[in-house]
Amino acid sequence: MDLIPAWIDGALQPVEKLSVHQRGLRHKAVSVFVLDGTRVLIQQRAASKYHTPNLWANTCCTHPHWDETDLACANRRLAEELGIENLPLTHQGQVSYRADVGGGLTEDEVVQVFTAQADAGLPLALNPQEVQAARWVDLPDLMTEIAVNEAAFTPWLRIYLAEHRAQIFGHVA
Numbered sequence: 001m002d003l004i005p006a007w008i009d010g011a012l013q014p015v016e017k018l019s020v021h022q023r024g025l026r027h028k029a030v031s032v033f034v035l036d037g038t039r040v041l042i043q044q045r046a047a048s049k050y051h052t053p054n055l056w057a058n059t060c061c062t063h064p065h066w067d068e069t070d071l072a073c074a075n076r077r078l079a080e081e082l083g084i085e086n087l088p089l090t091h092q093g094q095v096s097y098r099a100d101v102g103g104g105l106t107e108d109e110v111v112q113v114f115t116a117q118a119d120a121g122l123p124l125a126l127n128p129q130e131v132q133a134a135r136w137v138d139l140p141d142l143m144t145e146i147a148v149n150e151a152a153f154t155p156w157l158r159i160y161l162a163e164h165r166a167q168i169f170g171h172v173a
Contacts, residue, residue, distance in 0.1 A: 004063040024106035083125025099155035
């Protein structure tokens with residue numbers, strides 16, 4: 001059972017991940033954006049994901065295990081999803097959002113956001129249970145793609161770019 005930190009009655013408690021989303025509980029999350037200048041590495045979520053399958057998202061995002069630090073979580077998921085290891089991560093602060101992710105599920109997240117710099121030639125080893133594709137895209141082009149076809153992108157990526165772009169990307173935004 002995958003227990004993640006969620007707030008119940010004002011206190012963090014370990015709660016099963018699917019239950020958190022079904023109940024719409026506020027919970028901890030981590031998001032990572034790997035950058036090469038103005039380019040960002042995005043991933044297309046696997047078709048088998050229980051919410052937002054086939055949609056494009058940031059480099060990786062997840063929920064820390066109950067006893068896991070945010071930084072350890074970010075590094076773990078980069079490796080598990082994309083085969084990326086040993087990238088120095090920079091904490092860009094915390095953001096919060098609430099979004100319907102379909103199927104009666106809700107993300108209500110307090111997210112620690114990390115960025116990393118890498119060359120676009122960075123080798124990837126996609127985990128097919130998590131990721132079906134990955135690509136580099138220039139940030140302005142990504143904004144245009146979302147404006148043209150927002151349904152192809154996860155709600156959280158759209159929120160990050162609409163509301164938190166300067167915090168996440170700094171001078172690149």
